[in-house]
Amino acid sequence: MEKQKIILDCDPGHDDAVAILLAAGSPQLDLLGITVIAGNQSLEKTVRNACRVVQWIGADVPVYAGCDRPMVRPQIIAKDIHGESGLDGPVFPPLAKSPEEEHAVPWLIRTLLESDGDITVVTTGPMTNLAMALRLQPKIADKIRRIVLMGGAYANGNVTPAAEFNIIADAEAAHVCFTAGRPVTMVGLDVTRKVLCTPEIVRRMAASGTCASRLFVDLMRHFCRTQKEVFGWPGGPLHDPVTIASLLDPALLTVRPMNVQIELRSTQSYGRTNCDYFGYLGLPATADVAIDIDVGRFWDIIEEGLRRYPSAG
């Protein structure tokens, strides 16, 4: 079986951390590198968190620090959900893993240019790194096999009524990526809100007893608590791993091709992903938008992913 080559661009973040666990441990995926962006916390913290997760699972994956702020708009972070460290909850051992010297953007450009056009770029944070790479070297667009992003919503946002965090955090960058002319799969809140990590799910994953499941449990205890405090929900929506799970099982998501445009000019609706669900505009579809998810299958994929790791001992 040929492995799918992927780059994971993320802002860990509790759900990003689970996406790393799933991607790094999968025999179906070749995780070429993790590029990191400021988002859930400052760049310094999200890079440290990516290194902490990679070290925890003993993965041999390079981590590249990327942009420390959005292209145009003022920076926002998600401290209320992810805590002061960006990954509150687990007690991590002293950090030995460090990021590579090279900045994420030139690394993305080099890696994509040298590729056979067979790399899927998965983004689970603000899309600044990929957008900057596309602006610096437009030739990489033809080399991207596909962009799979967690972000947006055709219904309700989670930062404003209109906008989801990863898009509103850098809507100009999202616009650059959505208009790059490559196949885009948008995994938005419409589906990720259906995979609520409840205390029952946490108990189920704990039973695996691996080093990855131990990290999952420590992460999710914090994540579920803050999601309950902030949004009043019985569990945390495990947004980001849906992207990786959809690569592992293409039948996981039901998608609908839609014309998607990022709102950049409005005050109230800045960062909204305007998805033409019913095709009113008569414009070509620009993205496959996820509209449903097989929730049971998703948790099976998470459990299989966690079980692949060695026992916590």
Ligand code: BDR
């Ligand atoms: C997205 O925002 C971040 O806080 C999460 O990590 C996820 O990528 C959900 O809106």
Ligand code: CA
């Ligand atoms: Ca994220």
